[in-house]
Amino acid sequence: MHKVAQPPLAYDTQLEQLEIELLLEAIFRHYGFDFRSYAFSSIRRRIWKRISAEGLPNVTSLQERVLHDPQVMERLLLDLSINVTAMFRDPGFYRAFREQVIPLLRTYPFIRVWHAGCSTGEEVYSMAILLEEEGLLQRSRLYATDINEVVLQQARAGIFPLERMQEYTENYIKAGGKRAFSEYYVAKYDGALFNPSLTEHVVFSQHNLVTDRSFSEFNVILCRNVLIYFDRSLQTRVHRLFYDSLVNFGILGLGSKESLRFSQYEDCYEQIASEKIYRKVR
């Protein structure tokens, strides 16, 4: 049994890299999921997690299993997609958005927001709440996309774990929330069911940042802690997609430790808050 979530030390790292590249190529050609330009060290950890869990000795043996057993592919897919999120994650971001972006959005008759890589939707509901409190939700449309249909179903359901409501309430207050957070949900079974009126202006749909094109023009694009899993070449491609999808003076919001610095698009934006909020200026 291989208990280690690690390659054995006898493993030649160049050989291992070759095997991982072949595995990702095989997954792309057979199943259409394109992980070939994901950040290597992170995807490598997650591949080894699956190799260990399946009791296999090496990457090549996982490739054999993945190609001949779609259920192994399903399990690997769950390992490869990271769905860690929270409502009003990094409250400072939402506070800055409220203070510095909302005044700009008020000048538009209609506001289109793209939330790329929305996972289970916690941050989409957060933005809907914020827009609602600022009186802008009625003239907004939020397009919330993710590569993974399973998480989108959870997002549509709008039920989040009850035990996280205390954390989310604290985040909401720090983010400058104007009401009692509990006004937005009712406790139901083990979950907090969020007011369905919040999603009347949300469209959840599948979209793959790696392979799909732009589908509209937006005033705001939010993509937080998604690009960190991509390598630089793919990050640049996705930044081109965002740039092409934003109106002039449109807003781009990134994760708090993400940067445009390495993307070749840094000069096209100006940062308008201490948080990672940028405005397209050329």
Add this chain to the structure above:
Amino acid sequence: MAYELVVIGTSWGGLHALRKVLSGLPAGFDLPVVVVQHRHRDSDHLLVSLLQDHTPLRVCEVEDKSELAPGDVYVAPAEYHVLVEPGHLSLSTEEPIRFSRPSIDVTFESAADAYGARTIGIVMTGANDDGARGLRRIADRGGAAIVQDPSTAESAVMPTAALRMVPEAKVAKVEEIGKLIARLQARQKAAKRPALASEPSRGKPAAGGDGAPPRETR
């Protein structure tokens, strides 16, 4: 082959120890240093400035895909894992590993895989066993392993756990770790001087034949 990367892991009591190690580094120190310190999510900028006060080296918080530059100190942000890639750092918000995010093991293991024998790993004061597995991996890949003398650590749990996993690690008081790193570098430079031309360039992943000692399977 010369050392190209220093990774330091610590938790409880780490601020004091980190200040001493950074201020003990020799003048003109020219390796990138990645620091993983467990801490509260609201303390990011504070830690950077508290460390900056004690070193002439530039201290910054890791952003995704930060380039590793000689003599810069990179501090892992709270709530993110830091993964070492050849020449730069990536972030991840994967689940905490053994209750830690950032996890010292994640950073050390990725450093061992990307830099192999060119890595110096240091485990210092802390109240859990994070870092022990990562240091084992650095040592297995032929890198240098250093552990703070547990009897001088504010919390001995972390260095003790690291020494249990890596008994051959060099043991030093925090005041001496800077000097120890300088000595390791000097020894390598002296030993490798005639063969400089054949050094592999940075930016390539560590290969099997990277000068590491013969590896064993577990």
